[in-house]
Amino acid sequence: MKDILGKTFECSCGKTHEVPDIEILEASIREAPDVFSDAFFIADLNTASLVDLPGKRSFVFNERRPLATMENVEKIVKASGDFPEIVSIGSGSLTDIARYAAYLSGKRFSCVPTAPSVDAYTSTVAPILVNGVKKTFMAIPPRRILLDIEVLRNAPMDLLRAGVGDIVAKIPARMDWILSHIVTGEYICDFVWNDMKDLLKEILLKSKDILNRERNAIKTLMEAHLVSGINMVIMGNSRPASGAEHMVSHLIEMFHEEKGEMPPFHGLTVMIGVFVSMKAYEALVEKKEIPLKDYSIEERRKELLELFEERKVEEFLKTYAEKKFPKIEADIVGEPLEDIYWEFFPHLKRTLETIDVNSVINSYSKDFLSKVVRLANTIRDRFTVLDVFDEMKILKNFSEMVF
Ligand SMILES: NC(=O)C1=CN([C@@H]2O[C@H](COP(=O)(O)OP(=O)(O)OC[C@H]3O[C@@H](n4cnc5c(N)ncnc54)[C@H](OP(=O)(O)O)[C@@H]3O)[C@@H](O)[C@H]2O)C=CC1
Ligand SMILES: O=C(CO)COP(=O)(O)O
CATH class of the missing domain: 1.20.1090.10 (Dehydroquinate synthase-like - alpha domain)
Structure with missing residues (x-):
């Protein structure tokens, strides 16, 4: 996959495909605050325990398993203030909340996956619950992904x-x-x-x-x-x-x-x-x-x-x-x-x-x-x-x- 990142190519399907230049790095999750030194982080109670998040530039959902609802997206648009980038520390829902909030507020988006549970991380779409109906919106791919294989390996069995x-x-x-x-x-x-x-x-x-x-x-x-x-x-x-x-x-x-x-x-x-x-x-x-x-x-x-x-x-x-x-x-x-x-x-x-x-x-x-x-x-x-x-x-x- 890495060989096509950032490339544009003519495909046999007749279209020209553009692949975003996503940087994928393997590192310890604990390095996230330094790797994303000017970013705003979002996490939930479980995923926040995996990394020492800088209090002034993070939002931890004070609930178990926050879902990707429009209300949560709006909460993050507001909380992320003037920070230029939003980074999720979590699995599918938090990733989509961060991605869509970044898209709506014109910021960059990156993610730190905490479970190999979905194909949401490199994706560009954001399935969001709007008044209880799941709608898939176009949004943005991440700029960078930090992978900590030990964290992924130890994710809950389900x-x-x-x-x-x-x-x-x-x-x-x-x-x-x-x-x-x-x-x-x-x-x-x-x-x-x-x-x-x-x-x-x-x-x-x-x-x-x-x-x-x-x-x-x-x-x-x-x-x-x-x-x-x-x-x-x-x-x-x-x-x-x-x-x-x-x-x-x-x-x-x-x-x-x-x-x-x-x-x-x-x-x-x-x-x-x-x-x-x-x-x-x-x-x-x-x-x-x-x-x-x-x-x-x-x-x-x-x-x-x-x-x-x-x-x-x-x-x-x-x-x-x-x-x-x-x-x-x-x-x-x-x-x-x-x-x-x-x-x-x-x-x-x-x-x-x-x-x-x-x-x-x-x-x-x-x-x-x-x-x-x-x-x-x-x-x-x-x-x-x-x-x-x-x-x-x-x-x-x-x-x-x-x-
Ligand atoms: N954008 C896209 O292209 C795609 C988006 N999706 C979306 O992803 C969402 C589903 O994501 P999914 O990953 O299944 O689940 P969720 O992100 O909804 O929930 C998983 C929960 O597990 C807990 N958790 C995650 N990682 C760890 C860890 N390492 N250790 C302990 N607990 C952990 C967290 O909750 P807690 O703290 O409560 O334990 C987290 O909230 C859906 O909304 C779906 O539509 C799915 C596929 C593609
Ligand atoms: O869940 C997804 C892929 O795994 C995203 O696709 P949809 O939300 O459009 O079904």
């Missing part, structure tokens, strides 16, 4: 599991992108898959080592997250990193938010989404019969209202109404989909077992998760395998068979 969940999601996300390219003609770039697929294979083979906190395995996981984030920067959106599996995750997360509850870590709910996408592609590639069943817009509205307040439901339905559903040909599975399926899915299935996807699935009722599967394509205009099933009128039955 963040390691989540990290594997969020990274293996790039496999169905790529398949969704290929599917959309075949069905809707959406632009696609192969470069961002080619720079990722060997790392993904390695992670599928090393998932037990990751959970055993083996240094090299953790380094590979973190490298894959950094490459995935760069891929989002190259594309200018999260298409290479996020498909139906992320919509499943976002819907579950928003449901918890609606109830005033803390959601599980991002990668844990993404894991459920990966399980769903895996089942969907299994049915598609192996041509498994799923009986047709109508799922009307009235039923969709009624089920959304069982989970969310009316204002959000109307917003989701508006997004859904604007989605374009092209006519699906009988056999849409092309060679690229089959290749990825046969190359990755046997390993993916074993990896989901290693990170214990069933324990996350079993923490919800089957009825709730089935609803999530048939409603997930309502919340975003991104075309995925769930839209294919919707158009083929097999989404309702699929959602009832998947768990």
